[in-house]
């Protein structure tokens with residue numbers, strides 16, 4: 001087939017490429033006309049599906065004469081002809097010798113990309129369009145910002161009569177998930193989960209609003225010498241690519257605008273784009289060339305040979321983004337044939353035009369692989385299983401890194417995966433800012449994945465309830481993620497019952513359109529359970545990893561610290577190890593026997609959550625096990641506090657009794673208390689070991 005073939009020939013060619021379904025839309029064009037198109041123009045011809053776009057683009061590359069928009073950004077792009085392969089992307093942000101071998105793309109113009117007249121003449125044609133944006137108008141971004149975005153129900157979901165299970169309350173930054181469930185006796189009911197994030201965007205919020213509200217501040221970050229990272233997390237089809245695709249263009253528009261100001265005219269914008277697929281790194285702007293990630297002599301991580309191009313206009317950037325999107329690999333999996341199984345990372349580097357160039361700031365946009373990829377572990381071939389394990393590993397590592405960043409931890413566990421290795425510098429330094437966008441699908445069938453996404457996002461950052469002071473105030477309620485709980489007032493005794501799920505007994509959801517919105521039940525007296533509002537990790541603020549005990553306003557005198565009369569009346573009852581909550585009873589086939597001696601505990605390696613999880617989502621199982629561990633830890637702390645009160649009581653009784661007290665009684669009570677403490681500790685150790693084992697299994701695939 002030649003590029004000048006007839007329209008009829010195009011139809012045959014499309015068929016031969018497995019794209020027969022596009023004949024109706026494209027069959028009237030000749031192959032050479034098709035090859036002259038840019039990917040961004042496919043949409044206007046009715047090719048809307050990303051997978052189709054990519055397959056068509058790739059097929060056209062192999063169809064004879066190279067297309068006008070070359071898939072390989074050839075070395076002519078570099079006016080100096082320097083060896084790009086030796087170029088290093090310095091990910092350590094060290095200004096001293098940054099980009100010593102940077103590409104010089106002088107003369108690399110829009111014409112090199114064969115821009116269509118409409119594009120080159122458009123309002124986005126290049127820097128200078130519109131009124132300049134003032135850096136001062138961009139607020140400093142918070143260190144971590146976690147937002148959730150709900151997409152609308154799509155046509156197929158509507159046709160299937162699926163209901164929308166998500167309710168957004170933007171004003172309260174809350175998202176409610178109404179999970180349809182069925183009891184053992186087949187009664188249908190809805191379980192309502194409440195989450196709170198920095199921002200909650202419903203399906204009416206467009207990309208532009210999302211950009212301005214959540215991402216634009218990162219542009220300010222890079223002009224202030226910082227590093228910004230924006231990533232989209234979520235299950236396949238939840239809207240990650242839809243959300244991420246326009247962001248670099250919008251950000252670049254603002255960057256160019258700020259660069260017009262005299263203070264910033266000596267800067268230029270550079271772009272690189274790569275993909276991490278199965279733990280390997282591929283350059284999306286250089287023919288998918290495989291790249292190595294190495295640490296240099298100064299222990300800085302380098303993506304060796306990554307191609308970086310200077311961009312001077314939005315039109316050029318659009319071309320590069322289209323090119324990278326087409327080059328991004330997709331795989332066919334049991335979970336979803338069309339989804340991407342790779343992480344794609346598009347980096348902006350803001351550099352001085354000096355020689356050598358120096359890095360001013362860096363902004364990364366990351367479109368993560370589908371979060372449900374653990375599912376592939378069980379149902380696909382070895383290669384797909386390995387990829388699934390790698391994705392799980394990287395998503396877990398990413399979460400840990402961001403948590404460490406949020407906690408100002410000295411150690412950032414970036415070595416956990418290739419993804420976190422290459423993003424290392426984004427997690428380091430006072431000027432690092434991260435925006436996480438959790439994308440969620442509203443349909444009832446996606447409910448489990450949606451809950452997993454929300455739990456993941458919830459773990460990324462602790463979000464305090466409005467008005468609460470960091471690191472102080474009332475102790476957090478022992479709430480598990482995703483479950484509403486009522487919060488006792490600070491002065492009230494800590495409840496030792498785990499929070500009940502908020503189960504709304506009601507008929508099964510009606511089909512879309514007839515569904516009555518369930519009443520929004522606002523948290524009554526404090527933070528929203530199931531979110532950072534519950535301060536699940538209060539002590540991460542001080543980096544200790546141990547939740548802090550409730551801090552009374554003023555230290556009470558010793559006597560006041562004794563148990564209340566009620567506690568004194570029933571000391572034994574207040575010290576029984578807390579019963580596992582109903583959720584854990586359901587998850588565990590049988591409650592653990594009486595705690596075995598410590599030596600035996602080491603050998604109990606079956607994670608409670610994993611052994612009972614549905615088995616179709618390793619990431620979900622890990623998060624459930626993590627929930628269990630943290631809930632158990634909270635219970636352990638409460639028990640320890642109760643034990644301390646008991647011990648003080650014992651001593652007080654001994655001291656207070658005339659005649660020196662009953663020492664035998666004291667000894668036997670103390671012995672019982674110590675045994676109970678040991679049992680509580682053993683329980684916690686069991687759970688910790690089980691969780692660690694589960695994590696190891698996940699890491700090993």
Ligand SMILES: Nc1ncnc2c1ncn2[C@@H]1O[C@H](COP(=O)(O)OP(=O)(O)OP(=O)(O)O)[C@@H](O)[C@H]1O
Pocket residue numbers: 050150151152154203234235236237238239240241242243336338339340368369370439
């Ligand atoms: N907020 C939204 N408004 C309208 N349509 C949306 C929205 N979010 C996503 N969509 C549509 O939903 C579909 C799936 O979105 P998208 O491809 O972005 O998902 P994804 O999470 O990137 O999936 P994958 O992991 O498979 O790449 C697309 O057709 C997209 O246009």
